[in-house]
Amino acid sequence: MSSRESWAYLSRVVEGPSKHLSELLNKGHAAAEIAEGVRRRESWIGPLLGETESRYSWDRAQEDLEQIAALGGRLITREDAEWPEAAFSQAFGFAASGVSEHLRTYRSDAVEPHALWVRGAPLAPLLAQSVAVVGTRAQSRYGVEVTRQLVAGLVAHQWTVVSGGALGIDTEAHRTALDQGGATVMVAACGLDHSYPARNGALFERIAEQGSVVSEYPPGVTPQRHRFLTRNRLVAAMTGGTVIVEAAWRSGALNTLSWASALGKVAMAVPGPVTSANSLGCHERIRDGRAQLVTGSDDVRELLGALGEVDVAAQYELMYAGTPVQQLSHNELKIFDCLEPDAEVETEVVAAAAGLPLALTVHLLVDLSKRGLVRRSGTSWARGESA
């Protein structure tokens, strides 16, 4: 049995994530050695014995590898160059010391996958600059519009989008990335021989050509609720951060967002109309400080990018620069507001109207006249050309 076959066998009989398998691998045991231990029911594999008790006889490694090859795919593990080692070790290293509320329920899942079935481009380079974009299956027009803007902006800056394969926001995110010529990664909750949901079959083919389709499960494994939850951890773990676009109160997208926090990634949410139940989950997370508010791709890049790479506030300052009058100080404004464009007012009258001492009034009038906001005529003043 080759090393690859051993990994395939383990992927089949140990449904990830498995803390016990990870521990054996981290102790330096080769996959082939562990696979033998599982198959022969050897006691040194410890708790993995119980974990594989009901499945160890499912020995279909060769068929599984043939099947993924027939789909144009492959099985990858920590031994392959394309394994997203950096993202995973950061994520699960963080979780090991993490104390998030989410981990109270899901700690046993906070474990690196031991193998991934992949169709498409090599994973690690794809994920080097990546962000998860997820959301409700029951998207609104607003959700679609925001997803398109967000993803188009990310793709324009060479960010890879990662998402599940669900209808709604996930589908919209993938489709936009593809349409914009960008890369996208879909993480499935079932074997790659399935298309779930079925109507996304053609989309998944496009993703496999232009990005990658990934699953922790060998061919034939069906999509089940617990696998969606487990898949969510992978979406969060692979990326620098997760954005939820629209999420109702109990949306699965919130689970992905919780994973992002639990794995030390940046959790982000797009706000929306408070009159829409579709934004309830987003608002709740922002409200509680469990997600950063983002309004578009610039915000996301600012949060995930190198320090100083994007400065959204500065961009807005530029876009919405104040007029010279808006930039006046409070006392300058008191003076300026007492003047008219066409009528000339004596200095003493300006001082009284502004309620400022005469000397200060003169000082400020002269200063304003240098900026063209005020013009002088003897001892009288009016608004200037630039006002």
Added chain:
Amino acid sequence: MSSRESWAYLSRVVEGPSKHLSELLNKGHAAAEIAEGVRRRESWIGPLLGETESRYSWDRAQEDLEQIAALGGRLITREDAEWPEAAFSQAFGFAASGVSEHLRTYRSDAVEPHALWVRGAPLAPLLAQSVAVVGTRAQSRYGVEVTRQLVAGLVAHQWTVVSGGALGIDTEAHRTALDQGGATVMVAACGLDHSYPARNGALFERIAEQGSVVSEYPPGVTPQRHRFLTRNRLVAAMTGGTVIVEAAWRSGALNTLSWASALGKVAMAVPGPVTSANSLGCHERIRDGRAQLVTGSDDVRELLGALGEVDVAAQYELMYAGTPVQQLSHNELKIFDCLEPDAEVETEVVAAAAGLPLALTVHLLVDLSKRGLVRRSGTSWARGESA
């Protein structure tokens, strides 16, 4: 000259806020004594001498008091029972030790008003439970809808709404409060003989009847830009917190929100579509952690109310209670997802399909059957009635 006339005189010749006048009052000097000092240009009044240099001769106290009386109003000061002493001393006490960015520009304004011109109900009781609702003059349909919902919810719980008199969100807030039979307070940036904007004249009359119209300025003082900024501090100071509903990048409402923070009040913002420039300012403040995200009156009441009075998260939990299946643990879900409503599955097959040890599988199946989610038939299992 009566004490009231002295206050009126000071209100006319010292445009609030005046740190120097406040200091003299706080040292225990009576208004009449200070007014005499100003009028006679006595040196003991210190810097107030310079401050009143161009206006001290404007001696119209009696006319001003007559004019406000003719309008059905009055002048109130710290000597009156209706003076909102608690709100002001909290606010300006906080500011005195405050270090907010806002105070770098506006510290000289972070001073209690020395007198207020009022038409309507006594101020202190009105403000005992109050919140400022402000926003853009160029409101969207969304902004109007949100303002109406927010204010109706506040009024239903006997909260007084405070706002400026501008068109847009401020007007909508007052109108909704009045229509709902609630109390509302309008803080003007000019003398109460003016209606600014003019088209709100009828609205202000309704407010004076059902709530109160307030100004720091004596009759005849015109609305000017710097007075809007100064007025904003009063709106923030009078209330427990300020909510901005819609605010573009340079909206004046953001100035009120900054005042709320600088005065130790709760700063709140309603999110909206990220595709609307009208919500830019709201999102920016939430993003920067300078405002709490609120989605409606319950959020506002939770933030401002007595601890535990409102628990929005608990309300949502109740509104969107999970189904028994949604409440299953991860391992329970693995088991449950392997079962069918109509077909019976042997225990060993369930264990293998779920990838769990046999003993754990049996334990969980028995547990699920107690909750009616699973039913047993010999050594086989199917989904139960409650599933």
